[in-house]
Amino acid sequence: MMSKIKSLNELFEIRLRYAYDCERKLVDKGLPAMIDAANSPELRSALQHHLQETQKHVTRLENVFSIAGAKANTKDNDVIDELMSAAKDSGGNIESSALRDTALIANGNEVEHYEMALYGTLVSFARQLGLRNAVGLLEETLQEEKAADAKLTQLAESSMNAKAARAQSAD
Numbered sequence: 001m002m003s004k005i006k007s008l009n010e011l012f013e014i015r016l017r018y019a020y021d022c023e024r025k026l027v028d029k030g031l032p033a034m035i036d037a038a039n040s041p042e043l044r045s046a047l048q049h050h051l052q053e054t055q056k057h058v059t060r061l062e063n064v065f066s067i068a069g070a071k072a073n074t075k076d077n078d079v080i081d082e083l084m085s086a087a088k089d090s091g092g093n094i095e096s097s098a099l100r101d102t103a104l105i106a107n108g109n110e111v112e113h114y115e116m117a118l119y120g121t122l123v124s125f126a127r128q129l130g131l132r133n134a135v136g137l138l139e140e141t142l143q144e145e146k147a148a149d150a151k152l153t154q155l156a157e158s159s160m161n162a163k164a165a166r167a168q169s170a171d
Contacts, residue, residue: 037091
């Protein structure tokens with residue numbers, strides 16, 4: 001059984017471990033699987049770019065742990081597990097490549113929204129705890145997550161959703 005959380009610092013470290021687990025799982029499995037399942041060259045490129053960014057997020061989080069005087073450990077993150085499972089289902093259960101790409105974008109947006117919430121909270125906690133150097137690192141990652149979300153949305157709205165709709169009407 002987990003012991004009671006008694007300070008903002010403890011809560012910060014727990015959320016930091018969730019973020020670390022999330023980013024490591026995305027680097028190890030989540031994003032590579034989405035890249036493999038994607039058909040559109042633009043989507044594959046966006047996901048590959050974000051994989052490179054996510055590798056930097058892992059390193060930044062390790063620096064934040066150091067700034068906070070904590071050991072870089074993960075705390076199993078059930079939320080990211082569920083989101084990655086949904087993306088795996090999209091990759092494996094949708095035959096139409098256009099529809100699969102659209103579903104993968106939706107899955108990616110869901111992951112980005114979760115990460116934006118997580119990093120927004122971490123920024124706020126780090127600021128309150130006076131961890132100025134950590135704030136900058138976390139804000140940098142938060143901005144990259146927002147940009148990745150915007151890129152996926154732009155891909156969906158500029159072409160992917162329409163391709164998926166056309167593919168459906170052709171069936």
